[in-house]
Amino acid sequence: MTGPTPRTIAEHVTATLALVRPLEVIDVPLDAADPIGLVVGRDVVAAAPVPAFDNSAMDGYAVRSADLPDDGTDVTLPVLADARPGHPLDAVGAQHPGVVRIMTGAPLPDGFDAVVPVERTSTGRFVAGRPTTERTVTLGRQRRDHVRRAGTDITAGEVLADSGTTVGPGLVAAAAAAGLTALPVHRRPRVAVLSTGTELAGLGSTAPGTIPDSNSLMLAALARQAGADVVRVGAVPDAADSLTTALDRVVGAISVPIHAAERDDSGQVSRPQHPGVDLIVTSGGVSAGASDVVREVLASGAADGVDVAAVAMRPGRPQALATWRGVPWIAVPGNPVSALVSFALFARPAVGRLAGRDGPPPASTVRAASAWSCPPHAEQVLPVVTGPDGVTPAARDGHHLSALPRADALAVVPAGTLGVAVGDEVTVHPLGAWCP
Ligand SMILES: Nc1nc2c(c(=O)[nH]1)N[C@H]1C(S)=C(S)[C@@H](COP(=O)(O)OP(=O)(O)OC[C@H]3O[C@@H](n4cnc5c(N)ncnc54)[C@H](O)[C@@H]3O)O[C@H]1N2
């Protein structure tokens, strides 16, 4: 038998990750682009304190403690002014003694040091939308001051998030509150997804011998879930010149449309030109067939760093890696389950590394809720469904596409395991969005 010596999944992960480096760090405006899911590339440092100024934590009355009896007995004081959020108030300090009507979030007037909530005063409550006119109020000393002091939440110069943190809604909020307008994050990776196969036709096609190109839809969705922007090229026929043209186009080396369908009636290119991508993922054409176009192009010498591999795993054995005009290229097999498994194990960490993520995708150990058999001499990567008792194969045959709508994880069973029994511990990698 010819062909490369099979390698392990871990060895192919290492080979794949060696192709990619974290993308450059750019400042992404908090309000323009969507930074959620991007990875912080430099420590995020607060520009301003939070709160920015002393302000009231309650609707009520700002008081000067010196005006209130030490023993907590009630005292009646004049209402000197109104302090509302967004309206700094000063010049009441000279009028002594007295209180300032204050709403939650309003700056505490100079000289005042505490707030008494309205429900603890003779006023009882304020009515929303109705002007308040009381001229005096009776109140007592409180145990708590109900003032949010400047900088007690965040101090200027404090690190809000370390490099390597994934941006979530909370970081966006903290950064905006602390005076920042942008976050320093690794640029979002751009991934081109294309399928090879002359048998691939448009959705719903019933032409004899054709099948819908389901892989490019699936791989594009997986790449998006991994946090990438996607250029989905779709299907390219099994012809070396078609594939090289498509690859040149996605890396931005040439500017011609791939299909006639991309020209409108006047002959103009009807889709915008794709700028260069950071990663190419192709499906199909990597096994041993006469029309395996990826293998043909890889053998032609046009690509660099060609690494045609057999991974001792089921499914997903035939794999290839290369760079095309300097852009990393991960070639996964065409069988749909093999393509999904290969993306999850190899392309997903590569997208993660481009995006600045450290470490492997999440994995956990779960019990098997049913028994299943394993392939000989290969690691098994099985789509599974997670239930209260553990994981169960998502379909009778792990190669079946019918497993994919149900599967929420991939179970990875070591080579040499004869079978998994109920209650055995298995390693699972969750499918689904990787970033928050
Ligand atoms: N002689 C050998 N034959 C095969 C071997 C081998 O080692 N020696 N490996 C087998 C294994 S394992 C796999 S996996 C497949 C991988 O084949 P390719 O990557 O070359 O993929 P294709 O031949 O292009 O397609 C395989 C299968 O998947 C369907 N397909 C392809 N693309 C799509 C798509 N975009 N959407 C939906 N379905 C797709 C295609 O029609 C084929 O049925 O090779 C075995 N053969």
Ligand code: MOO
């Ligand atoms: O390695 Mo293939 O992906 O088993 O069907």
